[in-house]
Amino acid sequence: MLLVHGYHDLGIQALLEATSTPKGSFYHHFKDKEDFALQVIDQYMKHVHAGLDVCLGDKGLPPLKRVRRFFELVQQNYRREGYLGCLLGGLGQELSGVSDVFRRKIKGCFSEIAKRIAVCLEEARKRGDIPAESNTKRMASLLVDCWEGAALRSRLQGNAAPLTRMLDFYFLSAVSR
Numbered sequence: 001m002l003l004v005h006g007y008h009d010l011g012i013q014a015l016l017e018a019t020s021t022p023k024g025s026f027y028h029h030f031k032d033k034e035d036f037a038l039q040v041i042d043q044y045m046k047h048v049h050a051g052l053d054v055c056l057g058d059k060g061l062p063p064l065k066r067v068r069r070f071f072e073l074v075q076q077n078y079r080r081e082g083y084l085g086c087l088l089g090g091l092g093q094e095l096s097g098v099s100d101v102f103r104r105k106i107k108g109c110f111s112e113i114a115k116r117i118a119v120c121l122e123e124a125r126k127r128g129d130i131p132a133e134s135n136t137k138r139m140a141s142l143l144v145d146c147w148e149g150a151a152l153r154s155r156l157q158g159n160a161a162p163l164t165r166m167l168d169f170y171f172l173s174a175v176s177r
Contacts, residue, residue, distance in 0.1 A: 003084040006094050007037055044087050045109055056120045063124035067117055068171050075163045085155035089148045114140040143170055
């Protein structure tokens, strides 16, 4: 519902009705709407980390294929959800200018994703799959930035084309010798 409506347009009453949750139960678990959204982000990140674990931990694939596989897995999730994009990106665009709490939280989430990807890119660098002088932390951060832009474009277009083009460009151009 946060992806569909955004934070500001998602009313607590609509959320309660959609989930058949009594108001008292909601406030038993969440201090307020902000607390709810922050906990949703935490749950979302558990799924992101699980996907990173599965893909980046698959030592049967070369490191660059593992990284790309993670984004392809995310792309499949976006397709199932109707190309609504990334929860972090959507909330970040909506709230980062008005809430330091959300700005810091989402910035930290993106940083953690990039940090995990950088480890895999570093493995690729050591294997000689990318140039030895590559700054894998910057490459990982750029990959996350590009992905988020492509996720927004994918939402606008209602299809995977921007995501696929971004992955093709990054993995065929940006990381090639």
